[in-house]
Amino acid sequence: MGCSGCRVRFNLGKAVLPKVSVFFTMLLVFTYLFYCLAGVCDSVPRTLYSHQSPDGDYDDKTRGLDNPRSQALLRSHLAEELVSRWNGTDSAESALGDAEQRGAVEAPGQQLPSPRQIYDGTTEDGGNGIPVSNTFGTKKIPQAIIIGVKKGGTRALLEFLRIHPDVRAVGAEPHFFDRFYDKGLEWYRSLMPRTLDGQITMEKTPSYFVTKEAPARVRNMNCDTKLIVVVRDPVTRAISDYTQTLSKNPGLPSFQSLALKNATTGLIDTTWSAVRIGLYARHLENWLQHFPLSRLLFVSGERLVSDPAGEMGRVQDFLGLKRVVSDKHFYFNQTKGFPCLKKPEGSSRPRCLGKSKGRPHPQIPSEVLQRLRDFYRPFNHRFYQMSGQDFGWE
Numbered sequence: 001m002g003c004s005g006c007r008v009r010f011n012l013g014k015a016v017l018p019k020v021s022v023f024f025t026m027l028l029v030f031t032y033l034f035y036c037l038a039g040v041c042d043s044v045p046r047t048l049y050s051h052q053s054p055d056g057d058y059d060d061k062t063r064g065l066d067n068p069r070s071q072a073l074l075r076s077h078l079a080e081e082l083v084s085r086w087n088g089t090d091s092a093e094s095a096l097g098d099a100e101q102r103g104a105v106e107a108p109g110q111q112l113p114s115p116r117q118i119y120d121g122t123t124e125d126g127g128n129g130i131p132v133s134n135t136f137g138t139k140k141i142p143q144a145i146i147i148g149v150k151k152g153g154t155r156a157l158l159e160f161l162r163i164h165p166d167v168r169a170v171g172a173e174p175h176f177f178d179r180f181y182d183k184g185l186e187w188y189r190s191l192m193p194r195t196l197d198g199q200i201t202m203e204k205t206p207s208y209f210v211t212k213e214a215p216a217r218v219r220n221m222n223c224d225t226k227l228i229v230v231v232r233d234p235v236t237r238a239i240s241d242y243t244q245t246l247s248k249n250p251g252l253p254s255f256q257s258l259a260l261k262n263a264t265t266g267l268i269d270t271t272w273s274a275v276r277i278g279l280y281a282r283h284l285e286n287w288l289q290h291f292p293l294s295r296l297l298f299v300s301g302e303r304l305v306s307d308p309a310g311e312m313g314r315v316q317d318f319l320g321l322k323r324v325v326s327d328k329h330f331y332f333n334q335t336k337g338f339p340c341l342k343k344p345e346g347s348s349r350p351r352c353l354g355k356s357k358g359r360p361h362p363q364i365p366s367e368v369l370q371r372l373r374d375f376y377r378p379f380n381h382r383f384y385q386m387s388g389q390d391f392g393w394e
């Protein structure tokens with residue numbers, strides 16, 4: 001009896017099953033299309049999270065994003081993703097480093113990276129190995145910008161900040177306020193990563209600090225923008241700047257022939273950008289025409305190397321962030337001679353910034369160094385007065 005019943009059902013199934021399965025397939029397809037049209041598919045996490053939870057558990061937890069617990073969870077996953085971004089720094093950094101160097105030698109308007117390339121931090125090969133398809137949150141104009149100085153340690157600061165779960169930043173330098181201002185604010189905003197409530201959007205473009213028009217432009221965007229300047233002894237900074245250009249143009253004249261107008265008189269050539277950028281007091285004057293001092297934070301490039309956690313504490317306070325980035329995130333890499341990020345919990349290996357950061361500098365004759373120190377001294381003192389901080393450069 002049981003057997004015949006089965007047979008009957010089996011026979012019946014044989015005849016009806018194809019139609020039923022077509023019906024259910026169509027039903028599933030239409031339901032899916034309906035949900036997509038209703039916009040639900042857009043909120044489903046894609047590549048960024050799919051690898052984190054193959055069992056689909058993560059999707060269930062993150063669907064209700066207006067729930068603060070879910071947002072916190074998502075932020076912690078973003079933090080993991082950002083830490084792994086640092087861990088991929090060697091490959092990513094060479095692309096970024098190249099992009100930065102290109103920026104130093106190319107005319108404005110050339111090699112404009114696409115918004116997606118800028119967001120990924122890969123302006124050339126597009127392949128830094130970071131899955132970025134975060135579809136949560138909204139793109140906002142930055143609330144805080146690292147405006148300078150070139151070769152001050154701006155990349156290190158940005159990368160240290162990026163491990164903070166409440167910071168989201170563009171990988172490469174957008175150069176909006178100096179080169180691409182005519183693209184408009186919407187273009188600029190489109191370059192930004194998406195942020196959730198409570199997260200800060202940031203970017204770094206060190207040339208803003210020395211761009212005459214930049215302060216008024218940033219103020220027009222938002223007069224409450226927080227501005228961070230990483231400053232470094234202007235003599236070392238100039239040599240670092242020269243070293244970068246030399247790495248691209250091995251035939252470059254010597255540092256001293258570029259720094260001095262006349263070797264006999266020892267007159268400094270202030271038209272050389274490597275020298276001019278170090279006149280911090282002059283550039284700061286320009287910014288103070290448009291922003292109160294309280295909107296600016298000066299980070300010591302030297303202390304960012306000798307005490308990264310200490311400087312990061314100040315930066316996080318200034319940005320109104322919880323002090324998440326601390327001592328436990330850093331270790332000093334003897335081979336590189338710089339602080340690097342430790343292995344973050346549950347993530348992969350420790351990483352340092354790439355080869356273009358922390359390069360050996362050429363030897364400069366001591367009398368040229370002395371001449372430059374004498375030249376910068378009054379400007380440095382003026383800068384200490386204006387900023388209310390003594391950076392101890394001598």
Ligand SMILES: Nc1ncnc2c1ncn2[C@@H]1O[C@H](COP(=O)(O)OS(=O)(=O)O)[C@@H](OP(=O)(O)O)[C@H]1O
Binds near residue numbers: 206239
């Ligand atoms: N943790 C860590 N690792 C490596 N390098 C570090 C770090 N902290 C600060 N620095 C210093 O950063 C200098 C490069 O500065 P920037 O990143 O501002 O350069 S750039 O303007 O973006 O090209 C770079 O300059 P050079 O030493 O001349 O290469 C470094 O001295």
